Amino acid sequence: MDTVASPAGAQYFSDFAAALRYWRGKRGISQLRLSADSGISQRHLSFLETGRAQPGKDLILKLGLVLDIPLRQRNAMLLAAGFAPAYRERSLSDPDLDAVKQALDFMLQQQSPYPALVVDRLWNLVMLNDPAARMLRFFLGMPEHAPIPRDGSINVLRTTLDPNGLRPALANWQLVCGDLLHWVQREAMGDGPGSEAAQLLDELTALPGIAEAAALPNLDRLALPFLPLTLCKDGVELNLFTAITTLGTPHDVTVHELRLETFFPADESSRRWFQHQAS
Structure with missing residues (x-):
């Protein structure tokens, strides 16, 4: 079922002017540079x-593209200017996204025998x-054989950093x-204080x-390229x-x-462990 995204970040811009100043500043682009890049x-x-x-709505969409603003935040800018959101937000189970889900399934299987997972923007596990x-x-x-929920109820970052999760390992x-x-942090900066992303960061x-x-x-980082x-x-x-x-x-x-996060062995013993688990 389609829903229209109602981004939490919209409430943190009093108007479009504030949103534009924020995103131009965040991208570190001068008005002169933005003028040249956008034709405005x-x-x-x-x-x-x-x-x-x-x-106008078209101008907002053009600026969103030039400033490389996430779609959720482009909707926030539209709302701040009094327009309806332009980009829909749907569940991955929506029939219209079947092709996307099939592509992700294919990529997950192709990564075997090594791990891969799909998360949303807040790193909630979905596949x-x-x-x-x-x-x-x-x-x-x-x-x-314990089931692992794939409905977004597991947050990968929380599970990784929690002393009762993966952190001991x-x-x-x-x-x-x-x-x-x-x-x-990047999501929290875009959404603003009090948002779901900011709350997760605080947690x-x-x-x-x-x-x-x-x-x-x-x-x-000084010794390794990853x-x-x-x-x-x-x-x-x-x-x-x-x-x-990303898609x-x-x-x-x-x-x-x-x-889509894919894991690769960094040494031979790790490679052998995954191959043995798959056999």
Whole structure:
């Protein structure tokens, strides 16, 4: 069933002028540069940012594209200017998104025997492959065939950083937590204070030791071209790195916010462990 997105961030802009100033500042682009990139005169941009001129819907959509504003926040800008949202937000189970779900299923299966999972913008789990399920069950101490909810009720970041979750098995959690928090920090900056993203960020940083660890420099970046994850339990040590994939040029808020995280072994012993689990 279709729904029209009603972004939480809309309430944090008193008007379109405030929204435009915010996003231009966040992107670090001058009015002159934005004028050249958008084809809108610098004088008109100045009037838009001071509220002396009101934008049309097409102009807002053009600026959203030029400033690379997330679809959810483009809807917020439209609402702030008095227009209806332009981009729909639907459940991944919606029949119209069947092709997207099939593509994600295909990518998840192609990643075997290594783990892969699909999360939304707040890193709530919506899909995963069998290797990812086996890895989570092993390191979380779950029964071998215990079901893993795929309805967004599991937050991957919370599960990873929680002392009662994966953190005891994540040998280098102090080094990686800053990188993990970066994803939700970016969403919180876009949504504003009091939003769901900001609340999740507050919840994560309130976990024991997280605020202190997030302030540490990740010196591993000096030696490796990727973020290493080291999971250890019962004599098993897995050294992994991950890649994040998004779907190109979506026109739906839900699709725009989906991320596919794929895990790869960083050494031969980790590769053998996953291959053995799949056999």
